[in-house]
Amino acid sequence: MDMPPSRAGTLALVGADLALDFCNTASGRGGPEAREHLQAARHVVDWATHAGVLTDQSRAAVLDRLDEIAPELLAQATTTRDCIHRCGMALAAGRQPDPADLDLLGRLHAANLASARLAPQDGGYGWAWSPADGPIQAILGPIVLSALLLLTRKDLTRVKECPGHHCGWLFFDTTKNKTRRWCEMSVCGNRAKQTRHVQRRRQAAQPQ
Numbered sequence: 052m053d054m055p056p057s058r059a060g061t062l063a064l065v066g067a068d069l070a071l072d073f074c075n076t077a078s079g080r081g082g083p084e085a086r087e088h089l090q091a092a093r094h095v096v097d098w099a100t101h102a103g104v105l106t107d108q109s110r111a112a113v114l115d116r117l118d119e120i121a122p123e124l125l126a127q128a129t130t131t132r133d134c135i136h137r138c139g140m141a142l143a144a145g146r147q148p149d150p151a152d153l154d155l156l157g158r159l160h161a162a163n164l165a166s167a168r169l170a171p172q173d174g175g176y177g178w179a180w181s182p183a184d185g186p187i188q189a190i191l192g193p194i195v196l197s198a199l200l201l202l203t204r205k206d207l208t209r210v211k212e213c214p215g216h217h218c219g220w221l222f223f224d225t226t227k228n229k230t231r232r233w234c235e236m237s238v239c240g241n242r243a244k245q246t247r248h249v250q251r252r253r254q255a256a257q258p259q
């Protein structure tokens with residue numbers, strides 16, 4: 052089956068959280084309209100640049116070593132993403148994530164930390180990664196850290212899954228009253244509205 056081209060470098064970043072945005076590099080999982088935007092290591096680099104994980108300079112440093120790291124980068128990126136996605140789906144359904152996935156996240160973070168340094172950040176200090184110390188960790192380190200901060204510091208009742216048809220995107224609802232429903236109103240919200248509209252018209256046209 053031919054896969055549609057990747058849009059990794061232009062995907063809407065609507066998760067309000069880096070880790071959830073990363074989950075949204077696939078959609079419609081398991082269904083007939085499944086989309087995978089991380090089809091090659093290059094797409095991981097494209098997305099990371101688009102999402103601000105890599106600067107133009109660090110992107111160039113990663114691309115310099117891409118031939119050498121490509122299979123490992125793609126494998127680790129999808130493992131990381133799918134682990135965070137399973138945790139996010141559980142939270143969105145009001146369930147606790149699988150302990151095995153929490154263990155995996157912890158192990159991934161520990162491995163990424165091996166090539167991180169403490170650096171000045173927002174008036175204090177935070178973990179920072181450089182491609183020179185580990186090009187794969189420079190991409191996945193900040194993403195796993197974002198997932199851990201979500202799990203340990205944030206209101207998890209705000210993690211939601213878009214109910215749109217063939218969607219499954221995750222987001223962190225930052226609205227005051229937790230009223231956000233869609234990944235993007237202009238995509239899934241309007242599609243749902245149109246479907247309801249067509250259904251109403253069909254019902255109205257049916258003979259009584």
Ligand SMILES: [Zn+2]
Nearest residue numbers: 213215218239
């Ligand atoms: Zn959606």
